[in-house]
Amino acid sequence: MSAPQTAAKAPAKTIISFENITKRYGKVVAVDNVSLTIEEGEFFSLLGPSGCGKTTLLRMLAGFETPTEGRILIDGQDVSEIPPNKRPVNMVFQSYAVFPHMTVAQNVAYGLKVDGIGAKECAERVEEALALVKLEGYGPRKPDQLSGGQRQRVALARALVKRPRVLLLDEPLSALDAKLREQMRSELTQLQDKVGITFIMVTHDQDEALAMACRCAVMNRGLLQQVATPSDLYEFPNSRFVADFIGQVNLFEGQLVVDEPDHAVIDSAEVGVPIYLDHGVTGATGSTVWAAIRPEKIEIYKRIDGAEMIKMEDAPQGHNVVAGTITHLAYLGSETVFDVTLMTGHSVKVVRSNLTRWDQEDFSWDEPVWLSWHACSPAMLTA
Amino acid sequence: MEQSWRKAKSVFALVLGPPLFWLVLFFLIPLAIVWVYSFGTNIGLTQIAFTGTFSNYTRAIEPLYVGIFVKSVGVAALTTGLCIVLGFPVALAITFAPDKLKAWLILLIMLPFWTNLLIRTYALIAVLRDEGYVNMTYHWLWTHAGGLMTFAGLKPLGDFVPLELLHNNFAVVFGLVYVHLPFMVLPLYSALDRLDRSLLEASLDLGAGHARTMLQIVAPLALPGIASGILITFIPALGAYLTPDLLGGPDSQMIANIIERQFKRANDWPFGAALSFLLMYMTFIAIALQAVLAKRNAGAKA
Numbered sequence: 001m002s003a004p005q006t007a008a009k010a011p012a013k014t015i016i017s018f019e020n021i022t023k024r025y026g027k028v029v030a031v032d033n034v035s036l037t038i039e040e041g042e043f044f045s046l047l048g049p050s051g052c053g054k055t056t057l058l059r060m061l062a063g064f065e066t067p068t069e070g071r072i073l074i075d076g077q078d079v080s081e082i083p084p085n086k087r088p089v090n091m092v093f094q095s096y097a098v099f100p101h102m103t104v105a106q107n108v109a110y111g112l113k114v115d116g117i118g119a120k121e122c123a124e125r126v127e128e129a130l131a132l133v134k135l136e137g138y139g140p141r142k143p144d145q146l147s148g149g150q151r152q153r154v155a156l157a158r159a160l161v162k163r164p165r166v167l168l169l170d171e172p173l174s175a176l177d178a179k180l181r182e183q184m185r186s187e188l189t190q191l192q193d194k195v196g197i198t199f200i201m202v203t204h205d206q207d208e209a210l211a212m213a214c215r216c217a218v219m220n221r222g223l224l225q226q227v228a229t230p231s232d233l234y235e236f237p238n239s240r241f242v243a244d245f246i247g248q249v250n251l252f253e254g255q256l257v258v259d260e261p262d263h264a265v266i267d268s269a270e271v272g273v274p275i276y277l278d279h280g281v282t283g284a285t286g287s288t289v290w291a292a293i294r295p296e297k298i299e300i301y302k303r304i305d306g307a308e309m310i311k312m313e314d315a316p317q318g319h320n321v322v323a324g325t326i327t328h329l330a331y332l333g334s335e336t337v338f339d340v341t342l343m344t345g346h347s348v349k350v351v352r353s354n355l356t357r358w359d360q361e362d363f364s365w366d367e368p369v370w371l372s373w374h375a376c377s378p379a380m381l382t383a
Numbered sequence: 384m385e386q387s388w389r390k391a392k393s394v395f396a397l398v399l400g401p402p403l404f405w406l407v408l409f410f411l412i413p414l415a416i417v418w419v420y421s422f423g424t425n426i427g428l429t430q431i432a433f434t435g436t437f438s439n440y441t442r443a444i445e446p447l448y449v450g451i452f453v454k455s456v457g458v459a460a461l462t463t464g465l466c467i468v469l470g471f472p473v474a475l476a477i478t479f480a481p482d483k484l485k486a487w488l489i490l491l492i493m494l495p496f497w498t499n500l501l502i503r504t505y506a507l508i509a510v511l512r513d514e515g516y517v518n519m520t521y522h523w524l525w526t527h528a529g530g531l532m533t534f535a536g537l538k539p540l541g542d543f544v545p546l547e548l549l550h551n552n553f554a555v556v557f558g559l560v561y562v563h564l565p566f567m568v569l570p571l572y573s574a575l576d577r578l579d580r581s582l583l584e585a586s587l588d589l590g591a592g593h594a595r596t597m598l599q600i601v602a603p604l605a606l607p608g609i610a611s612g613i614l615i616t617f618i619p620a621l622g623a624y625l626t627p628d629l630l631g632g633p634d635s636q637m638i639a640n641i642i643e644r645q646f647k648r649a650n651d652w653p654f655g656a657a658l659s660f661l662l663m664y665m666t667f668i669a670i671a672l673q674a675v676l677a678k679r680n681a682g683a684k685a
Contacts (some may be wrong), residue, residue: 030651062584063587063589064584064587083587083591084584084587084588085587085588085590085592086590089588090588090589091584091585091588093581093584093585094581095579095581097579097581097582097584098583099582099585099586099600101603101604110586110589110591110599111589111590111591114590114591115590116594155585158585159588159589162589162590220511228610279390
């Protein structure tokens with residue numbers, strides 16, 4: 001089912017654009033000059049730590065907050081003067097905000113009654129919406145007879161029944177328990193695929209954003225840091241903040257000493273050996289840069305004292321290989337997480353998949369090891 | 384909790400004893416005496432014989448007194464209704480006021496409690512009487528408007544006649560609303576303040592206007608607050624004595640004024656006692672009604 005839907009999405013059309021949006025509360029800048037476009041049919045995620053301005057951005061789109069500066073376009077139309085009840089967007093609230101004094105069916109029908117839709121069509125559409133969120137037969141129930149997950153489905157049905165241009169989801173999974181959260185992730189993406197409506201989700205959970213969204217916008221302190229697909233965010237972060245916020249990362253500060261079109265070298269006092277990259281970068285030689293290496297992209301080998309230093313085949317001798325000692329290891333079943341302290345005193349995180357059933361016996365605490373990485377593994381950051 | 388006080392019976396008795404003793408001695412026993420009086424007959428100036436007669440009650444259901452009862456209920460209901468109409472927007476405004484302002488607004492609502500009811504009622508007389516502040520302002524406007532009209536070459540307004548604001552039913556209802564408004568605002572406010580704001584936003588988000596949101600979301604959810612507001616406004620208003628006594632005219636007697644007259648000027652304690660108990664039964668009915676409604680409401684929810 002997903003394949004033709006994805007194909008249909010191909011002619012990308014901008015549905016929402018934020019143009020230089022700034023929101024101030026007194027002296028506090030909640031959102032700082034954010035410009036962003038969201039395409040029709042996308043599952044877009046606004047990701048960032050709490051207080052980064054992502055919820056404010058969403059609430060401005062819904063109409064509950066007014067931008068101090070800039071404007072928001074929905075389908076090319078400036079919505080600044082349009083109140084929340086006239087906007088073609090609907091929201092699923094973090095608390096779900098299911099009306100407690102109404103039955104499930106009345107909750108879902110509320111938005112349709114407001115629009116003056118006839119009883120017959122209204123009943124049909126409520127039925128349809130409840131089926132969509134797998135709540136058939138729950139119509140006569142009251143919200144306090146429902147579980148948290150079911151209440152969220154009611155909130156979803158209530159918003160979707162209005163057939164909005166855009167569905168806004170404010171931390172939709174944060175109130176659910178871990179197991180249900182996992183399940184709702186895939187259900188929400190399937191639902192989005194089915195209805196073909198643009199979804200914009202606010203979350204502080206990077207796993208959630210990576211797992212669900214087509215594209216994510218990472219925000220920090222009101223500023224837009226990076227807008228990219230989940231894999232680009234992970235593999236090609238544009239700043240230390242993004243590299244650190246998305247997944248785990250080892251950040252090494254150093255000086256850019258060689259910058260050729262086909263390779264670059266960073267001299268890092270923290271690592272003790274030069275870091276060799278297989279691509280040129282657009283940085284000024286001599287400037288301070290950071291090499292970001294993901295823990296699973298570092299290989300770990302036993303080191304016997306006196307033995308010759310191993311060599312990476314894609315880097316010159318003495319580059320990308322460093323000696324260290326395991327100071328901590330955590331066996332997590334599918335993988336083992338090592339804390340390795342280098343000769344320089346700097347600590348490095350390494351993740352190694354346990355590919356065979358004897359893997360975990362290979363390493364122990366305080367064991368001397370070699371760490372190495374390929375020339376393509378480090379991402380170089382200038383900010 | 385239950386376990387512990389069952390075990391420590393002596394502590395329980397010690398804690399509960401004094402207030403219980405107080406309540407029995409100064410509340411239940413006098414109430415019982417009055418109840419017994421209501422079945423008695425006056426013999427002589429100060430003596431009452433217990434005769435077991437129902438004549439006091441049969442007299443109380445004579446049209447004259449039934450009329451007063453009905454009128455009292457009517458005045459109390461009107462007062463309560465006006466308190467809701469006036470109090471709801473006030474409570475709403477406090478709920479949505481900035482946090483810093485909230486405490487001050489609530490203080491303003493409670494400020495009248497710091498002054499004795501008698502003084503407040505006399506202050507109201509000073510406002511409403513013929514030479515009071517309202518009529519003073521009205522007179523000033525009248526005179527100046529008249530002057531202006533003469534100036535414009537129109538016919539002058541004629542003689543000033545002060546508004547009749549005091550010693551009538553209007554004054555009684557006005558006074559009762561004035562006294563009871565805080566009792567309505569506070570429970571309404573506490574109900575509205577508990578309301579999840581996102582419910583209001585959800586209603587707006589689904590396309591509803593503010594009026595529909597108020598009627599279909601806010602009002603039903605504030606119903607428990609409205610019910611308790613009605614109760615604590617209606618009951619004291621029904622038994623109001625001071626306000627109709629000071630602000631009312633000859634035709635605005637309420638049941639409490641009649642009862643007072645029986646105990647004092649008419650010196651007919653048995654009849655006064657019978658009227659008192661009838662009033663109390665009516666109050667009980669009001670409370671029971673509210674309890675039944677609340678239970679049905681809770682039942683519908685579960």
